[in-house]
Amino acid sequence: MATDTVICKNCALDSKTPGITINANTGLCQFCEHFTPLSREKKEEYRAQMDTLFASPPKHRGTYDVIMALSGGVDSSYALYRLKEEYPHLRILAVQFDNGFISDTAFENAQKFCELTKSTYFRLVLDNNLLRDTFKKASRSMDAFPGFAKYRASDMCNTCMSIIKQKIVEMAIQTKTPFIVFAFSPGQTEIPFVTLTKPFMVWIRKLFDGQLKTMGVNERNLYLMDEDIISSTPPETEIMIIHPFLVWGYDKQQFKKECIRLGWTEPDLHDPNSSNCLLNAYAIKNHYDKYHIHSYAYDLSALIRQGNLKREEALKTLHTGFSDEAIREVQRKLNPE
Amino acid sequence: MNEVSRDIVQFLKSRGFLDGKNSLNEHESLTETGVIDSIGLLQLIDYLESRYKIEIPMEIITPENFDTLSGISQSVTNLKK
Ligand SMILES: [Zn+2]
Numbered sequence: 361m362a363t364d365t366v367i368c369k370n371c372a373l374d375s376k377t378p379g380i381t382i383n384a385n386t387g388l389c390q391f392c393e394h395f396t397p398l399s400r401e402k403k404e405e406y407r408a409q410m411d412t413l414f415a416s417p418p419k420h421r422g423t424y425d426v427i428m429a430l431s432g433g434v435d436s437s438y439a440l441y442r443l444k445e446e447y448p449h450l451r452i453l454a455v456q457f458d459n460g461f462i463s464d465t466a467f468e469n470a471q472k473f474c475e476l477t478k479s480t481y482f483r484l485v486l487d488n489n490l491l492r493d494t495f496k497k498a499s500r501s502m503d504a505f506p507g508f509a510k511y512r513a514s515d516m517c518n519t520c521m522s523i524i525k526q527k528i529v530e531m532a533i534q535t536k537t538p539f540i541v542f543a544f545s546p547g548q549t550e551i552p553f554v555t556l557t558k559p560f561m562v563w564i565r566k567l568f569d570g571q572l573k574t575m576g577v578n579e580r581n582l583y584l585m586d587e588d589i590i591s592s593t594p595p596e597t598e599i600m601i602i603h604p605f606l607v608w609g610y611d612k613q614q615f616k617k618e619c620i621r622l623g624w625t626e627p628d629l630h631d632p633n634s635s636n637c638l639l640n641a642y643a644i645k646n647h648y649d650k651y652h653i654h655s656y657a658y659d660l661s662a663l664i665r666q667g668n669l670k671r672e673e674a675l676k677t678l679h680t681g682f683s684d685e686a687i688r689e690v691q692r693k694l695n696p697e
Numbered sequence: 698m699n700e701v702s703r704d705i706v707q708f709l710k711s712r713g714f715l716d717g718k719n720s721l722n723e724h725e726s727l728t729e730t731g732v733i734d735s736i737g738l739l740q741l742i743d744y745l746e747s748r749y750k751i752e753i754p755m756e757i758i759t760p761e762n763f764d765t766l767s768g769i770s771q772s773v774t775n776l777k778k
Contacts, residue, residue, distance in 0.1 A: 379713045379716070379717070380713075390711060390713075391712075394711055503731065505731075505734065506714065506716070506731045506732055506733055506734050506737060507713060507714060507715070507716030507717075507731070507732075508712060508713050508714045508716075508733070508737055509734055509736070509737070511713065512736065549736075550740065550743065551739055551740070551743050554739055555755045556755070557755045557756050557758070559756065559758070559759045560755060560758050560759070563735070563758070563759065563760055564735040566760075567728055567734055567735050568735075570728075570729070571734070598755075
């Protein structure tokens with residue numbers, strides 16, 4: 361069967377991935393066929409919008425202007441640095457989620473970049489046993505996330521990222537912080553600015569609650585925005601999520617070089633995909649075993665389409681095998697004797 | 698099914714949101730049937746805004762207005778006026 365697999369001529373998606381069809385005439389997948397690159401006008405418009413937002417954040421609200429999700433990996437470390445370079449007046453609270461699988465190096469990197477940028481560092485810690493149980497449930501679930509979410513990320517990573525989002529929005533409400541920054545690549549999101557209104561926050565809380573329930577997670581409140589905090593917030597409350605890489609452009613190699621120059625160190629996780637979370641290799645393999653979808657294929661393919669990544673590099677990443685050592689270590693942590 | 702609903706179905710199909718399903722009931726919840734989640738919803742809003750050259754105010758993004766084909770197409774039709 362493997363010989364029948366056709367890879368899209370333009371990106372890294374292939375015909376053996378469920379839901380992907382390669383047009384026999386053009387040799388392109390359906391995403392490449394429908395792709396329209398962002399116009400220069402649109403890019404300039406985004407740039408102007410971000411400059412305006414960050415130039416004068418709403419005053420006298422709280423201690424911070426921005427809460428930023430900081431993993432300690434290349435993307436978020438670089439984003440924090442660049443944000444402060446471009447908008448030095450911003451008061452930033454950087455939140456690192458300790459999901460129980462973060463490398464020591466990633467913790468060190470995150471704190472180093474907070475010192476460098478004079479940002480406040482906060483480590484978000486939740487009950488580790490419950491988290492482990494939740495990740496295990498995510499790894500066993502087949503239907504918690506909609507079809508398309510399965511291309512976006514693995515079930516385990518979708519779960520982890522949803523927790524971070526819920527908790528960061530909660531913190532933003534509590535601290536009256538107007539902006540949240542996520543260092544998602546242009547392959548991970550297409551939307552640079554998202555305004556969260558109170559009804560929408562209530563809705564996304566309900567949606568994630570439903571997903572956790574489908575996985576069989578009982579202790580869900582721990583992972584969700586606090587109901588009292590949401591309900592006591594004024595109805596006109598708005599928080600804006602900003603994805604700056606959609607404005608700046610995205611060049612991972614250059615970001616990495618810049619980060620290393622600034623003192624960032626590379627963790628040794630035997631994992632070509634993630635530089636900060638041990639769970640990653642296990643999550644990718646688990647996802648692949650369940651759905652035959654490599655959870656990075658769509659993201660990397662989007663980067664190729666946009667001109668942010670070379671096709672050969674993406675194919676190399678996708679075809680690098682999973683590190684057995686990293687996978688066994690996670691297995692042991694998820695299923696202790 | 699009106700033009701807006703047909704466009705939405707076409708969009709969802711082309712982006713792989715329908716997971717092999719071919720049709721959608723106009724009054725079925727898109728989130729509860731697992732077609733979209735909050736991120737999918739934002740992508741759909743983004744698509745509708747550029748497709749119809751409208752701005753969809755975030756305050757109308759509620760389950761009452763935006764969880765079914767009929768609700769979304771009604772909201773979009775109102776904004777197009
Ligand atoms: Zn393609």
